[in-house]
Amino acid sequence: MKIAYPAPSLRLNRAFRRIAGRLIEFELLVTAGLLLASIIAALVIATGQTFPESVVLIGLTQAFLLLCFSMVLGLRDWNEDQILLPTATLLAGIGLVMIWRLAPGLRDFYGDIAHRHAVWTFVALTVLALVTFLPWRMHWLKHYRYSWLLLGLLLVGATMVFGIEQNGARLWLNLGLMQFQPVELLKILLVVYLATYLDDRRSLINTSYYLWGLRLPPLPYLVPMAIMWGLTVGMIIIQKDLGAALLFFSIFLAMLYVLTCQAWYVIAGLVAFVFGAAFLYPLFEYVQIRVDAWYDPWSDPLNRGYQMMEALYALAVGGYVGTGPGLGDPTTVPSSHTDFVFVAIGEELGMIGTLGVLACYMLIAVRGFQIALRTRDGFQQLLATGLTTAITIQALIITAGTINLIPLTGITLPFVSYSGSSLVVHFVMIGLLMRISATNKDPRVGS
């Protein structure tokens, strides 16, 4: 059969039409870029801090490549979601600028974090491009689920054995050139595995039974629920990672709830978590430290409450519009570039900055759940729900911890914190969400 190729002028015309169809993303990216440029300009004027040429080069290259990326997406015309990428880019950009700004004050302790973070952003965007353009099939995720599970368990095991301890928690693998936080990768693997597991057992939803007048979930739900609970408590005990435990458990409950529509499972799960934590509280000093520092940071100002107290001072300095980039003292709060980067934003960009960042996460939540609702495929629906929950719940847990709404648990602020593995993994999640959202996929890789 002879294929009739359109005339060149028509092809060009179609290309323009396609790019024009993706104009929202392009415009939003430019807007985010302008916003970041104005923050950088204010920073340069305020502090006279000049960026190393290589950092500027990496930043500009990234901006250019992102615009190209958006245009290529338009040309491919899969019709992916246009909001997620600019939102994540804005968050990552704010993170990058904040880490540039914090780097001079932290050089003595952490080395040249500005450079490293710039390179990591580059890596993250490259991985995003790979996820987007490599011809892989969505159902591979489902097909090789036991491989993913095995990989996840191997990572956890490797971290327990070979991991290096920082701040009392053994969470990092040293890969020579860089340190890697396997728990971040584990997050995606967990979401993928849960989505496949729950999707396989969709038919069992209505097979619940009653025990002592309570409607219990069918065993295939109850068993993993118990395993998850055991796993999270185990993580708290062995890896001392309260934040990741809470996050994983929340992701599991959220996905279980979406599938079963049983709010009472979630409540039971949360109660079990609280009881587990309450049981562990007297046994583990690091849990006590966190809870005490949350309950009344001012009562132990030199020790347990120190970090939180400095964070509260920093937020109070911020006020409406903040001190202005470069004009505050965010490095007085320990871990200002990782866990407490939100507080650093609060000090220098004020409430406008913090609410803006929160709005970005809310936007990701809204778009992510909309994608989940629009998807026909049951597995992808659960996957989208899980990924969206993972990103937003993580943001919720860490920001609530740093502004003393709940006890602090050390996890990264997605896209913003200084952590290469977190950055890469979250951009992969955005990539997956965008792929799920595509309504005009090439049928050869679509399913």
Place this chain on the structure above:
Amino acid sequence: MSMQSTVRLLSGASAISLIIFGLSQPAEQEISWLICLWLAAPLIGLTAWFYQPRMPRGIQRSVYALGLIIIVGFGLLSLQLLRQQLIYADTIYNRVVQDPESGQIISNVRPVLASQRVLRGDILDRTGLLLVSSEQVADGFANRTYPLATVSGYDPAAFSNIVGFFSPRYGQSGLEATYSGYLSGEQGSPSDYLKHNLLGETQVGNNLHLTLHAGLQARASALLGAWSGSIVVLDPRSGAVLAMVSHPGFDPRGLSFNYAADREAENTRISQYWQSINSDSSGQPLLNRATQGQYPPGSTFKTVTAVAALEHPDVAQPNTIRCYNELPVEQGSPPVVNAVDNLASLTGDPSDLERVYAYSCNVAFAQYALRLRGDGRQRPDLFEQQATLFDIVRPQDAPPMYDRFTALPTLPSRLYVQPDFLDRLAAVADTGYGQGQILVTPLQMAMVAATIANDGVMLQPYLVQQIRSPDNRVIFEERTRTIRQVMSVETAREMRNHMAAVAEYGFGSQISSFVPGVSVGGKSGTAEHVPGATPHAWFIAIAPLDAPRYAVAVIVEGGGEGSGIAAQLAGQVLAAAFATES
């Protein structure tokens, strides 16, 4: 349907009222706010849930619910930010807590850091000599420097009570504290301050031009030597403070941070110095004795009693007086005695005000005070009234701080301590010659001398003549301010003659030998403070008598007879003051 709208109305209203109630809790009550917020959270969720269209049980509904929970979570974060960043931001910013274990006080480090980045203004003496300055060093931090020691070679401890210290850890004292707003630039030129702030430029402070004469201050301090005590020199014509020494002093360099040096070593050095000047054996160098020292004035106070007697001659009959050896006043109290036995051989018998003043006859001044008191029906009596005119006030009228001298923390001088003290006759008699419960500051006694020198008009003492902006614009200029006419011109003239008699032939004639060719007036004092201890030595002096340019008060703690060391110091300080004129 109506059921549903009632529920959502109720839950919405209770969520809002819970949040408002939580926000109205004081900033320290964080936990009650958090409880309110957490209780409100499910109510907000419930309200929002009831506003959505009904959906059948299914994935769509549960995803919606999940999204709602997450959005409510971010809503809680926003409310917490609202409280922390806006509503209670000021309270939290200024919150100070004490560590329960070490007792250390912890406050927000940011105002301190900000203050250390300011190029603080200079402090200069009346001749334009640079006393204290600033220099910018690493990371935008500025060091406080002391050219008075490094350039002029003066003992920095001689100036410590005036300039004070400036420390990131221990705060400020002296002029650094009182004029902190001007020195940091926050006060004075608001447009410059705003400009520096907006552009992130280094803040430059305003300069203080003092009335102090650095040479005289250093000389007076050197004369006082190892003695504890104070010397105050005023210009009686204007009220300007020319010298104000307080011993012992401290080295302000010991508390100022050097940002060019190793941080850790600097912290150790400063905290060690702070401990050493706060130790029991250090003699309280942080106390500015000139304005905060509370001493019984001893016989120098007879000046005030004498003024009262001259102002009310019909009651007090100043020149109808006898200097008995002892004066029994009241049953059960020891009689008033003189410091020297048989003083009448010097004063003559009967005597007059000039001679009982010159020879410091306690018995005579006890009688004046008793005469002025009258039958005790009129309170405050004439004696109390005269003291009050000199701002030596009754305890019930004493303000917490003396507000006529505001450059440095200054305590009021009190005629007595217990409000009913002067109800007893013996107490009146004792107060009449400067004992009893009377407590004065050296500055107050210098003001007494200056008032007599200035024809009875008491002037407000001041230390800061001008405040100038970094570009040398005058922002503030002090002028002479009258407190009040304390006595008539005639009384003042007569008192100057009596003070001259002290210096000519009375208990203070030593002073004249230090200022040959100049007519001086003075009054010595020997103040009993603790029974059995060596008394404090006082001397107040004015010179030259025909048109006084200097009024001096000297106190030497444990110095013994006022006519000894104190008179000598007053003479030497006056000589030094005259030497500054040439």
